[in-house]
Amino acid sequence: MSSKVTRFGVSIEKELAEKFDSHIEQEGYGNRSEAIRDLIREHLSIEQLGTDRTPAVASMSLIYDHHHRELPDMLNTLQHEYQQIIVSSLHVHVDHDNCMEVVIFKGPNCWIKKAANRLMATRGVKHGKLTMTTVS
Ligand code: NI
Incomplete structure (x- = not known):
């Protein structure tokens, strides 16, 4: 090696x-x-696409177990931190343990990616998917 x-x-x-x-x-x-x-x-x-400031819109879904220590608080705190680009969020109680959160973003491309990556990388999040598109 x-x-x-x-x-x-x-x-x-x-x-x-x-x-x-x-x-x-x-x-x-x-x-x-x-x-x-x-x-x-x-x-x-x-x-590396993260320097693009093109206006974009995106939706992100997260699946997580709400019993996981401080995870729900952390997701809430992060969303407040990025409130300028978060248009809306929807919380669905999927079953006894699992929640789904759908977050809608509008703002500079790179900023959305940064916020979405931080949310998806939060410890305890099981699945995360971001779908982005441009408005122009
Ligand atoms: Ni829930």
């Missing part, structure tokens, strides 16, 4: 790891490392 290669451990639920393994096998990856490297590259290339 080259000295420029670094190794790190990842803790992941068994079920999710099994799904990932079966998915990457179908995609033709030889091993997890290759698949994870591609995921990281893809994520970074999305991040």
Whole structure:
């Protein structure tokens, strides 16, 4: 292994790891490392779009367990922090444990991405998806 290669451990639920393994096998990856490297590259290339100030609108959905420690408070605090670009939000109690939150954004492209990434990256959020479009 080259000295420029670094190794790190990842803790992941068994079920999710099994799904990932079966998915990457179908995609033709030889091993997890290759698949994870591609995921990281893809994520970074999305991040690099982050200087675009084009006016945009977006919707984001989050799924999370509302019992997860300070998660609901954290999501609320972040949304207040970005209130200038958050037009509306909708909360749905999906089942006993899970909530879905849909947040609508309007503002500079890069600002929306930053806010959405912070919300989706909040510890305990199970799924997050952002759909953006321009108004022009
Ligand atoms: Ni709820």
